[in-house]
Structure formats: structure tokens, C-alpha cells
Amino acid sequence: MTGAEAGGVDPKAGEPASAPAPRRVVRLVTLPPVDRLDKPFAESPVAVVLHRSSPDAEPLTGGLRERGWTAHPVDLDTTRSQGVFDGRVDLVLTLLTPGDGWEPTAARLAETIQLARQAHGPLTATAADGTRAAFVTLTRLDGGLGHHGSAGLVASLLGGVGGVVKTLDAEAPALFCRALDAAPGLPADTVAALLDAELHDANPAYTAHPADTAVDGARTAVGTTAVPDPAGGAELTVGADDVFVVSGGARGVTALCVRALAERVPARFVLLGRSPLDDEPDWAVGVADGALKPAVIAHLRSGGTRPTPREVERLYQGLLAAREIRVTLAAVRAAGARADYVPVDVTDPAAVRAALGELRARVTGIVHGAGVLADARLVDKTEADVARVFAPKLGGLRALLDALDEPTDAHDASDAHDASDAHDASGAAGGSGGAALRHVVLFTSVAGLFGNPGQADYAAANEALCRVAAALRHDRPGRHVVAIDWGAWDGGMVTPALRELFAARGVELLAPDAGAGAFVDTFRADRAGETCVLVGPDHALAESAAAGGATLRARRRLAGIEEHPVIAAHQVGAHRVLPATFGLGWMINVAERALPGRRVVEVRGFVVHKGIVFDGSAPETAQVVLEPAGSEGDGDAGTRLLMRVSVRGDGAGRLPVPHYAATLVLAAPADEARAAGSAGDASAVPGWPSYRLGEGPENGLDIYLEGTQFHGPRLQGMRRVLERGADRLVLECVLADDADLRAAFGGALHSPVLADVLLQGPPVLGLALLGQACLPLAIGRAEYLRPLPDGSPFVLVLDGARVDAGGGTATVTATAAAPDGTVLARFTDVTVAATPGMAAKFAEAVRAWRQTPTENEDVSV
Numbered sequence: 001m002t003g004a005e006a007g008g009v010d011p012k013a014g015e016p017a018s019a020p021a022p023r024r025v026v027r028l029v030t031l032p033p034v035d036r037l038d039k040p041f042a043e044s045p046v047a048v049v050l051h052r053s054s055p056d057a058e059p060l061t062g063g064l065r066e067r068g069w070t071a072h073p074v075d076l077d078t079t080r081s082q083g084v085f086d087g088r089v090d091l092v093l094t095l096l097t098p099g100d101g102w103e104p105t106a107a108r109l110a111e112t113i114q115l116a117r118q119a120h121g122p123l124t125a126t127a128a129d130g131t132r133a134a135f136v137t138l139t140r141l142d143g144g145l146g147h148h149g150s151a152g153l154v155a156s157l158l159g160g161v162g163g164v165v166k167t168l169d170a171e172a173p174a175l176f177c178r179a180l181d182a183a184p185g186l187p188a189d190t191v192a193a194l195l196d197a198e199l200h201d202a203n204p205a206y207t208a209h210p211a212d213t214a215v216d217g218a219r220t221a222v223g224t225t226a227v228p229d230p231a232g233g234a235e236l237t238v239g240a241d242d243v244f245v246v247s248g249g250a251r252g253v254t255a256l257c258v259r260a261l262a263e264r265v266p267a268r269f270v271l272l273g274r275s276p277l278d279d280e281p282d283w284a285v286g287v288a289d290g291a292l293k294p295a296v297i298a299h300l301r302s303g304g305t306r307p308t309p310r311e312v313e314r315l316y317q318g319l320l321a322a323r324e325i326r327v328t329l330a331a332v333r334a335a336g337a338r339a340d341y342v343p344v345d346v347t348d349p350a351a352v353r354a355a356l357g358e359l360r361a362r363v364t365g366i367v368h369g370a371g372v373l374a375d376a377r378l379v380d381k382t383e384a385d386v387a388r389v390f391a392p393k394l395g396g397l398r399a400l401l402d403a404l405d406e407p408t409d410a411h412d413a414s415d416a417h418d419a420s421d422a423h424d425a426s427g428a429a430g431g432s433g434g435a436a437l438r439h440v441v442l443f444t445s446v447a448g449l450f451g452n453p454g455q456a457d458y459a460a461a462n463e464a465l466c467r468v469a470a471a472l473r474h475d476r477p478g479r480h481v482v483a484i485d486w487g488a489w490d491g492g493m494v495t496p497a498l499r500e501l502f503a504a505r506g507v508e509l510l511a512p513d514a515g516a517g518a519f520v521d522t523f524r525a526d527r528a529g530e531t532c533v534l535v536g537p538d539h540a541l542a543e544s545a546a547a548g549g550a551t552l553r554a555r556r557r558l559a560g561i562e563e564h565p566v567i568a569a570h571q572v573g574a575h576r577v578l579p580a581t582f583g584l585g586w587m588i589n590v591a592e593r594a595l596p597g598r599r600v601v602e603v604r605g606f607v608v609h610k611g612i613v614f615d616g617s618a619p620e621t622a623q624v625v626l627e628p629a630g631s632e633g634d635g636d637a638g639t640r641l642l643m644r645v646s647v648r649g650d651g652a653g654r655l656p657v658p659h660y661a662a663t664l665v666l667a668a669p670a671d672e673a674r675a676a677g678s679a680g681d682a683s684a685v686p687g688w689p690s691y692r693l694g695e696g697p698e699n700g701l702d703i704y705l706e707g708t709q710f711h712g713p714r715l716q717g718m719r720r721v722l723e724r725g726a727d728r729l730v731l732e733c734v735l736a737d738d739a740d741l742r743a744a745f746g747g748a749l750h751s752p753v754l755a756d757v758l759l760q761g762p763p764v765l766g767l768a769l770l771g772q773a774c775l776p777l778a779i780g781r782a783e784y785l786r787p788l789p790d791g792s793p794f795v796l797v798l799d800g801a802r803v804d805a806g807g808g809t810a811t812v813t814a815t816a817a818a819p820d821g822t823v824l825a826r827f828t829d830v831t832v833a834a835t836p837g838m839a840a841k842f843a844e845a846v847r848a849w850r851q852t853p854t855e856n857e858d859v860s861v
Contacts, residue, residue, distance in 0.1 A: 018511035020229075021518040026449065026466070026485060026532035028147050029223030035202040040132040040176075045090035047071040050081065050115055052108065054095040056138070056188055063192025064091075081115060085122040091199065092119040094137045098155040101409040105157045106394050109464060110386045112137065112161050113456050116168050117378045124668070127174040134176040134199060135168055137161045138191075143183030145222060146467030147532075149474030151184075153408055156471040157394065160464025162222065166451025167459045170540070171378055171597040172668075176204050222449070224534050234524040237480060238439070242267040243362045245404075247346045247370035247396055249273070250325040253489050253515060254369030254443065259328065260516035261523070262337035269332055270359065271341045272352070272370075275321040284319055292319060309736050346370050347395040353403040363404055365439030368465075370396045375454040377597065386457040393461035397442070397468065404437055441522060442469055442483040444532075449485045450540035453596030466532045473531050482522050487536015489515055508537050554590045555623040562614035566738055566753055569712030571848060572775075573841030578612040579715075580759055580776060583660035585745040585752035587645040590624040591664050592747045598641060599748035602665035603782040609658040612649070619649035622659065629663060641666045685797065688821030691722045693732050693793045700731050708767055709760055710845035717757035718764075718796065729765055729798040733757050733816075737790040749784035755825070757788075761798045762812035762830040769803050769810045772834035773842050780811070780829025788816055788824055795819065800828070809833045 047069045051057040057073050064071040069091070074084050085092075094115055099105040119135055126133035139158050142148040146159030162179040169177035178198055182191045238261070248254045249271040258269050287295045296316045300307035325341055332339035344355040353360065370392040374385040401408050447455045448462030462485070469483040490509035510518075518535045521527065561567055562576045570579050588600045612618050629642035643664045648656035700718040703709050709718075717735030724730075738753050745752040759776045766774035788794060800813035814827045 018514040021510050021514040021535050022487075022508070022537060023227075023229075023518060023521075024224035024534045024538055025227050025530055026222065026224050026534055028144055028220040029225070031219040031221050033219065034197045034200065036197065036200045037202045040200060041090050041134075042088075042126070042129070042131040045069050046088055047091040047093060048084055048089055048119075049073045049093045049095065050076060050084075051095035052077050052097060052099075054097050056095055056140070056191065059188035060093070060095070060138075060192050060195065063189065063196065064093075067196055076111070081118060085118055088126060089119070089122040089133070090126055090131070091134045091136065092123060093195075094135075096137060096139045096158045096161060098158060102154055102157070102398050103395075105154050106390060106464075109157055109160050109164075109460055110383070110390055110457070112164050113378070113381055113386050113460060114383060116164055116456065117381055120168070120172060120379050123175050124172055127172075132176050132199075133174070134178070135165065136176075136178045136180060136195070136199070137165055138195070139179075139181045140184045141181050141467075143181060143186075144220065145179070145181040147222070147470050149467075149470035149472075149531075151467075151471065153468060153471045153475070156467040157464045159467030160448070160460040160462070163448040163451060163459030163461070163463035164456050167447075167453065167456040168378060168451075170451045171453045171456075173597075224449075224538050227530075234526040236265060236520070236523045237525050237528060238265045238267055238365075238523045240266045242364045242439070243270065243359065244268070244365040244367055244439070245270045245272065245356065245363050245400060246367040247272045247400060248392070248443075249367060249369060250328045250341050251275070251321060252369075253486075253491065253512065254367070255324070255328040256512050256516045257369070257519035258339075258367070259331045259335065260513075260520050262332040262335040262339070264520055266336045266338070268338040269340070270356070270363075271325075271328065271339065272344050272346050272355070273325065273341065274343065274345065275318065275325060276343050277322055277325055277341055280319065280322065289320065289323070292316060309738070347391045347399055349399040349402040352399045356403055360404055362436070364436045365441070366400050366404070366437065367439075367441045367443070368397050368400060369443040371443070371458075371461075373455070373458060375458075377454055378456050381456060389457040390461050393458075394464060397465065406437065438479050439523070440469070440472055440479065440481045441519075442466075442481075444483045444485050446485050446487045446534065446536055446541060449534060452541050470531055480523070480528050482527075482530055483532045484519065484522065485532065485534045485536075486510070486515070487534070488541055507539075507541060510536055551628075552590075552594050552626040553623050554594075554626070555621055556586075557621050558612070558618060559620045562618070564741070565714050566741060567614075569714035569716075569849070570756075571712065571845045572613075572710055573844050574848075575613050575615040577614070578618075579752065579756050580606075580608050580611070580660070581750075581755040582741075582745045582752045583608065583612070583647055584662065584779075584782075585742075585747065585750050585755070586647055587624055587626075587660065587662060588664065588747035588750050589745055591626055591643050591645060591666060594626055595641065595643075595666055598666040598668055600664050600750065601640075601667045601784050603779065603784075604663040604665065606660070606662040606779040606782065608660055608777050610649075612659055619657065622647055622649040623656070632665075685815065685817050685821045685823060688817070690821075691730070691732070691795055691819070693720075693795070693819055696720060700733075703764055704846065705850075707839065707843045707846050708764055708773070710842040711756075711760065712845075712849040715753070715756060715760075717754070718760060719793075722795065726768070727765065727799065727801040729761065731761060731796045731798070732793055733796050734791065734793050749787055749825070751788055751790075754788040754790070757796060758814045758816055758825065758827050759830065761796050761814050762810075762827075763832045765798050765801050765812050766810045766832035766834065769801055770807065770832075770834040772836070773838040774810070774832035774834050775838065776830055777809075777833050778829075778831040779827050780831075781827075783826045783828070785826075786818075786822070786824045789818075793819060794824060795821075804831075 047064050049057060049061050049071055053075060061071045061073045094112055096108060099108050116135060123133040123135060139161065141151040141155055141159060145162060146156045165177045165179040180198060244267060246258055246269055249258050250273045283299050284295060293316050296312055297307060329339045329341055342355045344351050346352060372388060372392055374388045376385055398408050442465045444462040444465050448459040451459055466483040469481050473481040488509050490511055567576050570577055584606055592599050625646050625648060627644045629644045631639050631641050633640045645664055646661040647659045649659055698719045700720045701716055703718055704711055704716050717733045718731045719734050720732040722730040722732055735754055735757055737751050741753055742751050762776055763774035795817045797815040797817060798812055801810060803810045809831055811829045811831050814830055816824045818824060
């Protein structure tokens with residue numbers, strides 16, 4: 001999560017320059033010999049050896065069998081991987097060999113992610129029995145995990161497998177994970193012995209960069225080394241005659257880097273991006289960014305249409321992107337450099353070649369900053385996710401190199417060198433394309449160096465680029481080639497919520513000016529020999545104090561959230577109120593980020609102590625306090641972590657104001673899946689009558705119109721009454737989610753917007769039971785089985801109602817189910833309280849949204 005692929009970052013104008021960014025050189029470090037464990041695996045262990053016609057498969061399988069293993073080789077060229085993990089598995093060994101060219105080799109790297117996904121469950125089950133379960137990959141690059149660069153450009157892509165293995169290690173710490181690289185010249189029997197030694201290593205993880213081990217006479221791993229910075233500056237190796245092609249360079253932190261270099265050198269920059277750069281429409285000209293979204297909605301409504309949230313967001317983001325591109329171009333030109341913007345799909349070699357045109361012969365440098373994220377844990381990672389991430393990172397670099405006539409499909413070092421020599425000769429004779437290419441700068445990420453939960457594909461792609469950098473330098477030693485493993489920037493993909501969490505973990509963020517300065521410094525003459533550098537803290541982004549048993553505190557600013565259309569639709573009386581599902585989701589959000597690889601599957605004892613009302617009394621900042629509360633389980637549900645969590649406002653008094661509190665139950669995905677499987681029919685509503693959805697008038701909206709509930713149109717999710725009784729109500733519900741709000745106030749299974757419907761229903765029964773309008777105050781138990789659908793129908797069943805002693809409160813159970821009766825979520829014992837005067841406040845809120853429609857009222861859901 002470097003921030004290098006997102007927009008919305010700008011230097012802090014008027015503030016003093018930040019301290020220089022931390023910087024270390026990434027290189028191989030020597031490891032001590034193996035301290036061998038005695039029998040870490042179960043008796044008669046089972047290994048699955050996956051490969052694609054690898055010559056090492058037979059000798060390594062034989063070596064395992066000689067050492068007491070039952071080993072099953074699987075040639076993926078002839079056999080599908082599905083089903084090969086049936087039964088007990090103690091070791092999954094994947095042998096990676098290059099494919100026939102760049103794309104087939106990248107596909108083999110991508111395949112390893114799916115193999116890790118399939119192996120995760122069986123290996124985790126083995127580890128739960130108390131014996132070692134191992135996921136190991138083996139490459140034959142150069143005995144240095146690709147860092148020597150001698151394997152050739154194509155084969156070097158396989159060096160990205162370390163990112164996969166390190167991410168698996170982070171997501172499934174119970175597993176023994178290694179990415180091994182043996183020197184190509186080592187005999188197979190020697191490799192078999194070395195593999196056996198690694199499998200019995202007493203140290204399951206090294207202090208630094210645990211999963212990479214290279215074997216070439218000595219054991220080495222990827223590490224970092226501090227390099228003294230010479231006193232004073234150094235001359236840059238860039239001049240006014242240089243022409244840089246920059247992917248992803250018109251927005252985000254890549255744009256900041258270009259601007260910083262332009263301030264030092266009046267070079268020419270050709271910025272490539274996906275966003276079109278059309279003239280801004282007349283209705284948007286002069287509209288401030290903060291008022292742009294309402295202007296978009298008003299424009300779409302003026303054409304007689306009812307815009308959807310997705311239509312609004314697409315047009316809004318396009319306008320913001322174009323504005324940022326114009327700002328970048330203006331800044332580069334104001335610095336005295338030259339800048340052009342070319343909208344093009346950077347993954348399309350022909351399109352890139354055509355877009356650059358005659359300029360190709362003049363290009364002297366590449367800065368490859370393009371990239372996207374598709375975060376999901378390995379167990380949920382799809383092939384489409386991986387393809388989306390790989391396309392700009394790996395496919396984009398290939399397209400750039402191909403457009404500049406750089407060889408990308410040479411199969412070994414000698415072929416690559418021969419092709420390069422031939423290319424130099426043709427360039428010297430006047431051939432077109434990158435003969436003058438002397439700078440290649442690749443934006444990579446600390447996520448690849450250390451692994452990062454949820455980012456196996458991103459980590460793999462970035463590590464692959466680091467190895468490609470080594471191969472490019474090996475091919476042309478005089479060329480300046482560097483891969484920059486960026487830490488997290490203070491901006492871009494690092495949202496305010498992430499910023500708070502990183503601060504709570506002690507993860508330092510790169511100040512924009514410090515990061516941009518570090519980029520410029522990579523062109524210093526005294527750093528020309530560095531192939532891979534880490535810019536940022538020398539540790540993983542996912543390190544967690546809470547995971548280690550300490551209390552974690554994460555503070556967040558609330559100022560301004562009341563202006564969001566969803567919060568505007570949650571007005572009680574004259575004032576907007578933060579929905580209780582946002583308080584609950586806030587706690588879930590921080591807990592899941594603090595404990596990577598786990599997600600909240602249950603909440604116990606959620607209480608609203610004091611709601612956050614935007615009447616002038618709401619705190620500007622508040623903090624989530626996360627305290628470990630032990631663990632439970634060991635059966636079908638696995639071991640689950642308990643966390644006591646609260647939200648406390650930073651008020652004017654001496655003590656923090658308590659707002660919300662709960663105990664969260666977090667499970668690993670494999671445990672969650674096993675628990676769901678053991679539940680059987682318990683996950684379906686008994687006697688489900690198969691309601692007919694989408695038929696008849698939307699009479700559920702009368703609940704809002706009549707003042708039984710107060711929510712404005714953006715939150716009106718109860719659409720049709722399917723069944724009504726004295727103590728039971730069944731509703732058809734549809735509501736659109738909001739991705740930004742979910743990112744800040746939600747979790748893997750909790751949407752603060754969609755879950756609000758589950759708390760809207762109980763007060764409807766509460767009115768019938770108590771005779772007065774009600775508000776929800778607590779949830780006895782919330783169970784999350786599957787995500788609620790975004791913009792699609794689901795059924796809400798309200799039952800189990802009872803009036804508590806005293807008659808002022810009632811409890812109701814709210815169950816959200818799919819159309820076939822599959823339970824999605826269940827809130828048991830939702831406490832609703834009747835308050836005198838609440839009906840009047842509800843009526844006031846209804847009058848407000850009916851008499852003063854907002855721009856969001858016409859946005860269909």
C-alpha cells in the first residue's frame with residue numbers, strides 16, 4: 001500500500017520541509033546454517049509436489065520418499081490442481097520454471113497465488129494438530145532469489161514468488177513458509193538435501209524477511225542495509241536533454257515525484273494515464289472541489305434522468321482526475337520543464353507504441369509508477385483480482401519496454417545480452433526506439449519486501465519488478481536501473497482511517513515532500529550503483545501492537561462527516577446523528593486492520609452509551625481503544641480472538657466521553673469457513689416460505705412517510721411488507737452501499753450503511769409493542785455469516801419480540817436473509833427504548849426531508 005497508484009496527494013504548502021525519508025539498500029544478507037529440529041512433521045508425512053514439466057520434480061519427489069515422505073507429484077501441464085489437496089497434507093512444494101515468454105511466465109507466477117489459496121485450508125488444518133505444515137516454493141534463478149540478475153528478464157519474473165510466500169506467512173502464521181532459490185548448477189540430489197534441511201529449520205521465521213532463502217554454496221536472504229549518506233549533495237545524472245516516459249505520472253505520488261524532479265532539471269516528461277483529459281464542461285468550470293459532487297447530481301438531473309450513485313461517482317471522479325492532471329502539467333511547466341499528457345492503456349504495447357510515435361527514438365528514461373490494488377485475503381483471492389493487479393505492474397512494464405524496442409522475451413542471460421547488443425547496433429545505425437534509454441526507475445512497494453495481508457498479488461508483482469530491475473542492470477551494467485520499495489505515503493491510498501491506524505501501530509508515514517525528494521535523489525551520481533532501495537521504515541505495514549497483547553488506541557477526526565449524504569439522511573429532529581452501525585463499524589474497522597488475517601464474525605454486548613449528535617456537541621476527534629480479551633474455541637470454529645473495544649470522544653472534560661462499546665470475536669478465514677460448514681442447515685431460516693420479491697407496491701416506504709421511522713431517502717431500505725403479525729414483521733429490503741464509508745466504518749462482513757436497515761426494523765415492532773416511537777440502544781449479539789447485498793434485495797425478518805420489565809424497552813431479533821432463506825446476518829436481542837417526544841422528532845425529520853429535498857433524493861438505490 002504505497003500510495004503510489006492513487007490520486008489526491010499534494011505537498012503541504014507553507015509548511016517546513018520534512019526530514020529526509022529513511023532509506024536503506026535492499027540486498028542479500030548471509031544467514032547462519034540451519035539448526036535442525038528433530039521430527040517437526042507428523043509421522044508418515046504427506047507432500048504434494050506441484051510443477052510444470054520441471055526436471056527437478058522426479059529427483060525431489062524421490063528425495064522426499066527416501067526420507068520417509070509419501071510424495072505425490074502433480075504435473076500441472078497435464079493435471080488440474082483442484083482436488084489434489086484432498087486428505088491430510090503436511091507439505092505443499094511448488095517448483096516454478098519459466099514459461100515460453102513474458103506473459104506465460106507471469107501467468108505461472110499468478111498461478112502460484114491460486115495454489116497458495118487452495119493449500120491454505122488443508123495446511124492450516126494440519127497445523128492445528130500441532131505438527132509443522134509447510135508451504136514451500138523452489139526456483140532455479142541464480143542462487144540469489146533473482147538479485148544477481150543473471151537469470152534473464154523473463155525468468156526473473158518468478159522472483160516475485162517471494163511476495164506470495166511472505167504474504168501467506170503473514171496471513172497464516174501457523175504455517176511454515178519458505179521461498180527457496182537454488183543455483184541453476186546445483187545437482188538435484190544436492191538440492192533435495194538442502195530442501196530437507198530447510199524443512200527442518202528450527203527457526204520458523206528469520207528476524208528480517210523470513211520467507212526468502214537462497215542457496216548457492218551459502219544461505220542468504222533478502223535484507224536491507226543502511227548506507228551512509230555522503231556529506232553534501234551530489235550531481236544528478238539527468239539533464240535538460242532527457243525525455244522521460246512516466247506511467248501513472250499525472251496523478252498521485254508519482255506526479256509529486258515528477259514535479260520534484262522537474263524543479264531540479266528542465267527535462268521533458270511524457271505522462272501516461274488511463275484518465276481522458278477532456279475540456280471541463282461549462283457547468284463545472286469554477287466549481288470548487290467540495291461542491292463538485294452536488295453539481296454533478298444537479299447536471300444529471302437537469303437532463304431528466306434519475307442518476308444512480310455509480311453514475312454520479314464515475315462522473316465526479318473523472319472530473320477530479322482531469323483537474324489533478326491539469327495541476328500536474330501546470331506545475332511541471334511552471335518549473336521550467338516540458339510536460340505532455342497522453343491518455344493510453346499502458347498495458348497495451350501497440351497502443352503505447354502508437355501513442356509515443358516518433359518520440360520513441362528520443363526517450364532516455366522510464367519511470368513506471370502505474371498500478372492498482374484488489375485487496376483480499378488469499379483464501380478469497382480470485383484470478384480476476386490477480387489479473388487486475390498484474391496488468392499495470394507487469395504488463396505495463398512490458399508494454400513500455402516493447403514500445404521502446406527493449407527485448408522482453410529473451411529466455412536466458414546470453415539471449416538477452418545478445419539481443420541487447422544487436423539492439424545497440426541497430427540504434428547506433430539510426431534504428432527507432434529506445435537506443436538511448438539510460439534510466440529505468442520502477443515504483444515497487446514494501447508490501448513485496450515484507451509481505452502484507454490481503455496483498456499477495458500486489459506483493460508478488462512488486463517483487464517481480466525488483467528482480468526485473470536486477471536483470472535489466474545485469475544486461476546493461478552501465479544503465480541506471482533502480483526499483484524503489486516505497487513505504488506508505490501520507491496520502492494517496494492511505495486514507496485518514498489508515499493514517500490513524502498506522503500511527504497507532506507506530507508505522508511512520510512518508511511525508512510527500514520527503515518521498516518526492518528521495519525519488520530525485522535516486523538520480524544522484526553517487527547512488528547510480530543501487531539496484532533496489534527501501535524508502536520508508538524498515539518493517540512491515542501490518543505489524544500490530546494489539547496482536548502482541550498490548551492495548552491499541554487509534555484516534556480519528558469526525559469533523560465534516562455530518563455533511564455526507566448518508567449521515568444527512570440520518571437526522572432525528574433538527575440534528576443529524578451518527579448511526580449506531582457506524583459506531584459499531586468503526587470498532588470493527590480498527591480491529592480488523594490491527595489484526596490482519598482475521599475478521600469480525602460476531603459482536604457481543606454492543607451498547608450505545610452516548611450517541612454522537614451533530615448539534616455542536618459532537619467531538620471533533622474520538623478514539624477507538626482496543627484491548628485483548630483472550631481467546632476461545634478449538635473445535636470446528638477454530639481459535640477465535642476476543643477484543644474489548646470502545647469509542648471514546650475527546651471532550652472538554654477530564655475523562656473521555658464513552659460513546660460505544662462491545663466485545664468483538666475475530667476468526668481466521670479458514671476457521672470461519674469450517675464453522676460455517678459445521679453449522680449445516682443452521683445457516684438457513686427454518687420453514688422458509690420463499691417470498692416473492694420485487695412484486696407489488698413499495699408499501700414498506702410508508703414506514704418512513706408516516707414517521708414510524710425518520711430516515712431520509714438515501715437510507716430508506718425497507719421497501720415492501722411481506723408479512724405482518726402482532727409480534728412478527730417480514731420486509732423486503734434494498735439499499736445501495738457506499739464504498740468510501742465502508743472503507744472507513746466497515747469490515748469484511750459489516751457495512752455501516754446496509755446494516756443500518758437491521759436496526760431500522762426493530763423500532764417498527766417496538767412502536768407496536770410499546771406504543772411510542774423507539775430508538776435502538778443495544779445489540780445482545782450480532783452474528784455475521786455473509787455480506788449483505790449492495791443494491792440487491794434481501795429479506796429482513798423481525799421476530800422474538802418481548803417487552804422488558806417496566807414496559808419502557810423491548811427486545812427484537814432482526815435476521816437478514818437471502819431470497820432463498822440463507823442467513824446473511826442476525827442481530828439478536830436488539831434493545832429499543834421508547835422516549836416521550838421521540839415521535840415529534842421523527843415527524844420533524846420527515847417534514848425536513850420531504851419539504852427540502854436534497855440532491856440525493858433522486859439518486860436511485
